Amino acid sequence: xxxxxxxxxxxxxxxxxxxxxxxxxxxxxxxxxxxxxxxxxxxxxxxxxxxxxxxxxxxxxxxxxxxxxxxxxxxxxxxxxxxxxxxxxxxxxxxxxxxxxxxxxxxxxxxxxxxxxxxxxxxxxxxxxxxxxxxxxxxxxxxxxxxxxxxxxxxxxxxxxxxxxxxxxxxxxxxxxxxxxxxxxxxxxxxxxxxxxxxxxxxxxxxxxxxxxxxxxxxxxxxxxxxxxxxxxxxxxxxxxxxxxxxxxxxxxxxxxxxxxxxxxxxxxxxxxxxxxxxxxxxxxxxxxxxxxxxxxxxxxxxxxxxxxxxxxxxxxxxxxxxxxxxxxxxxxxxxxxxxxxxxxxxxxxxxxxxxxxxxxxxxxxxxxxxxxxxxxxxxxxxxxxxxxxxxxxxxxxxxxxxxxxxxxxxxxxxxxxxxxxxxxxxxxxxxxxxxxxxxxxxxxxxxxxxxxxxxxxxxxxxxxxxxxxxxxxxxxxxxxxxxxxxxxxxxxxxxxxxxxxxxxxxxxxxxxxxxxxxxxxxxxxxxxxxxxxxxxxxxxxxxxxxxxxxxxxxx
Ligand SMILES: [Zn+2]
Numbered sequence: 332x333x334x335x336x337x338x339x340x341x342x343x344x345x346x347x348x349x350x351x352x353x354x355x356x357x358x359x360x361x362x363x364x365x366x367x368x369x370x371x372x373x374x375x376x377x378x379x380x381x382x383x384x385x386x387x388x389x390x391x392x393x394x395x396x397x398x399x400x401x402x403x404x405x406x407x408x409x410x411x412x413x414x415x416x417x418x419x420x421x422x423x424x425x426x427x428x429x430x431x432x433x434x435x436x437x438x439x440x441x442x443x444x445x446x447x448x449x450x451x452x453x454x455x456x457x458x459x460x461x462x463x464x465x466x467x468x469x470x471x472x473x474x475x476x477x478x479x480x481x482x483x484x485x486x487x488x489x490x491x492x493x494x495x496x497x498x499x500x501x502x503x504x505x506x507x508x509x510x511x512x513x514x515x516x517x518x519x520x521x522x523x524x525x526x527x528x529x530x531x532x533x534x535x536x537x538x539x540x541x542x543x544x545x546x547x548x549x550x551x552x553x554x555x556x557x558x559x560x561x562x563x564x565x566x567x568x569x570x571x572x573x574x575x576x577x578x579x580x581x582x583x584x585x586x587x588x589x590x591x592x593x594x595x596x597x598x599x600x601x602x603x604x605x606x607x608x609x610x611x612x613x614x615x616x617x618x619x620x621x622x623x624x625x626x627x628x629x630x631x632x633x634x635x636x637x638x639x640x641x642x643x644x645x646x647x648x649x650x651x652x653x654x655x656x657x658x659x660x661x662x663x664x665x666x667x668x669x670x671x672x673x674x675x676x677x678x679x680x681x682x683x684x685x686x687x688x689x690x691x692x693x694x695x696x697x698x699x700x701x702x703x704x705x706x707x708x709x710x711x712x713x714x715x716x717x718x719x720x721x722x723x724x725x726x727x728x729x730x731x732x733x734x735x736x737x738x739x740x741x742x743x744x745x746x747x748x749x750x751x752x753x754x755x756x757x758x759x760x761x762x763x764x765x766x767x768x769x770x771x772x773x774x775x776x777x778x779x780x781x782x783x784x785x786x787x788x789x790x791x792x793x794x795x796x797x798x799x800x801x802x803x804x805x806x807x808x809x810x811x812x813x814x815x816x817x818x819x820x821x822x823x824x825x826x827x828x829x830x831x832x833x834x835x836x837x838x839x840x841x842x843x844x845x846x847x848x849x850x851x852x853x854x855x856x857x858x859x860x861x862x863x864x865x866x867x868x869x870x871x872x873x874x875x876x877x878x879x880x881x882x883x884x885x886x887x
Contacts, residue, residue: 334684334846334870335616335675336386336625338444339668340624340632341378341829343692344370346639346661347841355662358673359843362687366845369855371863373691373840375788375801375832377736380632382842383690383829383860384445389425393649394787397424400736410637411746412724414734418445418466428864432623433457435875440552440621442611443567443629452549459621460552462561462611464569469525470545472572472600474580475502477538481592489525489545502600503531503540510540516603517701521545527601528568532596534582541575541596543568543603557618564614567607571600577825585653597637598660604630605667612671613857616678622874625866628671634664635693639827643837647806648826679702684846684870688863694837696823697806700779702731702739702767704817711759714813721811724748731801732810737831739763739783740798756797770819772807778874779804781833802833846870 350356351363374386374393377400385391385398393399402414403422409415414420424444430440433455441447441461448454454461466825470489473794477497478484486493486505493506501512508529509520516528519542527545531538546569550562575581576597583589605628612626640648641657651655674689679685702721712727722730725748732738741756741763743749751759767780783799793798803809808828814821827839840860847870 332620332682332847332874333619333679334623334686334867335679336623336686336688336867337672337675337843338384338625338627338688340627340629340690340840341635341693342631342665342668342689343639344836344839344841345643345692345837346635346665347689350662350665352688352763353662355666356669358676359687359841361538361676361755362672362685362843362845364852365852366685366843366849367853367855369842369858370839371688371842371858371860373829373832373838373860375834376686376784376786376802378691378829379736379837380690380833381445384423384609385417386861387688387690387863388427389423390428390861391425392787392861395425395540398422399738399786400734402734402736404732404734404736404738404740410724410731411490412730412740412742413733420446420448420450423508428867429457429623430455431868432871432875433673437871437875438620439616439625440557440619441624442608442615442626443569443625444625448549448551452551454551456553458552459554459619459869460550460557460561460615462548462550462567462615464546464548464567465551467547468544470527471544472542472570472575474539474541474572474575477540486540488519488527488794489521491521495540496769497538500538503538505540516543516599520649524565526565528600530596531580532592534592536720539581541572541581541600542595543572543600544570554618554620557615560614560618561611561737564610566609568603570629571604571633572597573637576637585656586650591656594656594660598634598663599770601630601634602667604633605671607666609667609671609674613674616675616730619807622836622871626671626675628668630664631668631689632693634661635827636825639693640695640823641826643695643827645699645837646827648695648823682847683789684849684867686842686844686863686867688842689840690860691829691832691840692838693827693829694810694811694835695806695827696825697774698772698808699821699824700770700803700807700809701812701814701819701821702801702809703811703813704819705766705770706730706763707813707830708817708819709762711763711766718815719812721813729759731809735809735830737800737802737809738798739767743797753797757793757795760797760799761793764793767801772804773820775805777804779807803831804833
């Protein structure tokens, strides 16, 4: 008896429900029919990926697990006004589901799941096999305009210098690889084993070469044959060309009058990601003996960030002229995830449980909001010399934290280099809240600030608090940056996002599970995403070995 727990990043309930109703996700439909379904509330105040995954995997809230954003203020013992990457080992304070299972003698295996490897690259003894690459990116994706025919240029990827030569309008030599346009994406094997994918495409009559990012995988665990099989797969692609697409390096987007080439190249880059995760998943499920197998897929998040706003008629980002083409690309990407789920369903027996989760959903973005610009205008903060660094932490009394996780914080004098006494901190915070509370979005005519809360989501005590999380109205995405002209609003930096959980139902994650005792066709409605951990533990409770005749219990 095993539990297969698949996590699709950012698979919003509204997206999955719509795709299932259109018949585009047969594996999800089959899983729902065989078991139960739900819409799962992500954590608040912040529902970026790390807090949302931490809630899913620990079954606890950010107040307990401590992962409050993609960057965690003061995490890992750094300055309170600085930040730590959330996936750093040790930042999550609560044990994961698999830690609890490990204590009860059960074994686990992982495909690209965070917080499994420790700081030295080792995994706990209960891990049969784990593969992970996201902590070791060797190169970001890139796009190059090609020289004229016959000319040579030098291209840098992952620290390697490669000679690029156009042989004819359809063929280019890149280092050791001869690449034809018709061939699509091809692996470019570099001397140190790092293998990005490269592809040739044309924008307005000019050839361009794109390469994906490159990552160095690590594999570890007690099951040496499975670890060896995963290692032999090698060369996974961790993300597509979303940033290059957004910034116009694949040619104009449809929204700027492009002919769809940029979207086609972006979509095809996501297929590279899907392909490598499909291979890794197949190797894992064929070879594993673990009780729990956790598989993470990233591409549903990337496609959503770039395209979902256009598809949602309730969003300010909605584009009726683009919606159907954008939706078919979203559907294409989700279908690749569905195919991987189908491979898991094919392997699972009636004694096994299959769980499909997402960490959070996704909602369109209408505008970017710069809280620090409003604080600078009010004389409460000073911009950093670097316009991308937010407010100057040595000269500001109160600032929107550069971690960008929703936290508004006073620069207290007990912080190194701080400015405001503890006695005065609540008054300064109160002034900042008044300033931000007066900001009205020019398009909606509504105040941007809906509430200020503590990390548990409770109203803050204005008599004693020196920090607060902002809960913002509608589709407003905050940024700690300070624009040079002190603009308080700017155009959306993303098409869709999931940063501050303001209760928007589009941020609900999808959830479905089938297995012994879960019934057939049930709909749980809206649940808390922290409850999924209990379901996984309950399904495995009877699997725990009972050494020396004692009963072993697995539970939260
Ligand atoms: Zn996510």
